[in-house]
Amino acid sequence: MSTDNSIVLPIVDLSGYLHPKSPADKARVIAEVREACSEYGFFQVKGHGVPLDMQKALLRSLRNIFSLPQEEKLKLSFLNNPCRRGYEASGMSVREGDAMADSKEAFYIGREDPVIERPGFYGPNVWPDLAEEDFHGPVWEYYQATDKLGKMIWEILLQGLGHPPSLMEAFAKRPFVQMKMIRYPPASATLPGQYGVGAHTDFGGVTVLLQEAGREGLEVWHEGRQEWLPVPAMENMYIINCGDMIQNWSGGQYKSAKHRVINKSDHERLSCATFWHGDVGASNPLNPSDPNRETVGQLLVKRFGRQFSLSKTVVEQVRAS
Numbered sequence: 001m002s003t004d005n006s007i008v009l010p011i012v013d014l015s016g017y018l019h020p021k022s023p024a025d026k027a028r029v030i031a032e033v034r035e036a037c038s039e040y041g042f043f044q045v046k047g048h049g050v051p052l053d054m055q056k057a058l059l060r061s062l063r064n065i066f067s068l069p070q071e072e073k074l075k076l077s078f079l080n081n082p083c084r085r086g087y088e089a090s091g092m093s094v095r096e097g098d099a100m101a102d103s104k105e106a107f108y109i110g111r112e113d114p115v116i117e118r119p120g121f122y123g124p125n126v127w128p129d130l131a132e133e134d135f136h137g138p139v140w141e142y143y144q145a146t147d148k149l150g151k152m153i154w155e156i157l158l159q160g161l162g163h164p165p166s167l168m169e170a171f172a173k174r175p176f177v178q179m180k181m182i183r184y185p186p187a188s189a190t191l192p193g194q195y196g197v198g199a200h201t202d203f204g205g206v207t208v209l210l211q212e213a214g215r216e217g218l219e220v221w222h223e224g225r226q227e228w229l230p231v232p233a234m235e236n237m238y239i240i241n242c243g244d245m246i247q248n249w250s251g252g253q254y255k256s257a258k259h260r261v262i263n264k265s266d267h268e269r270l271s272c273a274t275f276w277h278g279d280v281g282a283s284n285p286l287n288p289s290d291p292n293r294e295t296v297g298q299l300l301v302k303r304f305g306r307q308f309s310l311s312k313t314v315v316e317q318v319r320a321s
C-alpha cells in the first residue's frame with residue numbers, strides 16, 4: 001500500500017451551473033461531477049450558493065445544543081422518536097464488525113411534517129429549549145439551503161447519465177431529507193481504537209457535508225489505490241458524496257465510497273451532513289427503464305436495520321431514563 005496520499009478530491013465550481021454564462025458552463029459542471037463520482041464517489045464544491053454566514057450560524061447552533069447538560073439532551077433522544085429525530089449520545093452507534101461504538105454525538109432533524117406518515121419517514125421534528133436565534137432559526141434556514149443544494153446535485157447527476165432534469169419533479173415531490181449535526185470529541189476523550197464514525201458507506205442518495213474549517217478527520221477509501229485519502233476541511237467548501245442507492249441505481253457508474261472519521265486533534269470537531277434521498281414513494285430516476293421498481297422508502301428500510309445497530313446497553317439505559 002502506498003503511503004503517498006497526496007491526491008486531493010476534485011473541486012467543482014457550481015457557479016457555472018447556478019449562473020451559467022453559456023450552455024457550455026452547465027455542461028462542464030455536469031461532466032466534472034460525473035467524472036468525480038465515477039472515480040471517487042466524492043468531490044468538493046465551491047460556488048454552491050450557501051452563504052458563509054449561514055454556515056457559521058449553523059456551527060454556532062451546534063455548539064449551543066451540544067453544550068446543553070447531558071440530561072437535557074437525553075430528553076430529546078432519537079430512540080424515543082418514531083421518525084428518528086433528536087439526540088444521539090456518544091457510544092450509541094455500532095456497525096457490524098466494529099469493535100467499538102462511534103465516539104460522535106449527533107442531533108437529527110428532517111422535513112417538518114405535522115403528522116407521522118409512511119412509518120417514521122415523515123413527521124414533526126423535536127427542538128431543544130433554546131432561543132429561536134440560538135438554534136431553531138439558523139438550523140432551519142440552513143436545512144432549507146442544503147435541501148436546495150442536494151436537489152441541485154441530483155439534477156446534475158441525472159443529466160450526467162443523459163436524463164432530463166424534469167425527472168426531478170416526481171423524484172422531489174416530497175423529498176425525504178435528513179440532516180445530522182455532529183460533534184466529535186477531542187482525541188483525549190476518545191478510547192484507543194475508537195473511531196469518530198467507523199468505516200461505512202452512506203446508504204441513500206446525495207450527502208452534502210459541511211466540515212468545520214481546519215478541523216480535519218474525514219478519510220475516503222480509494223479502491224484503486226487501496227488507501228485512505230484524508231479530506232481537507234476548507235472554509236466555504238462542501239464535500240458531496242453518493243450513497244449506495246445511487247451506486248445501485250446508476251449501475252455502478254457513480255460510486256458510493258467507504259469513509260470514516262478519526263479526530264486526531266485535541267479539540268472537538270463539528271460537522272453537518274444533509275442526506276438528500278428523494279420522495280419515499282419514488283423509484284430509480286437514474287435509469288427510468290430499470291425493471292426494479294423498488295422505492296426510496298423500501299431501500300432505506302432495508303438498509304437502516306443492517307448498517308446502524310444501537311448498542312443494547314445504551315438502548316436500555318436511555319429507555320429507562
Ligand SMILES: O=C(O)CCC(=O)C(=O)O
Pocket residue numbers: 180182197202209211217218259260261271272273
Ligand atoms: O463528519 C463527517 O465528516 C462525516 C460524517 C459521515 O460520514 C456520516 O455521518 O455519514
Ligand SMILES: [Fe+2]
Pocket residue numbers: 200201202259
Ligand atoms: Fe457517511
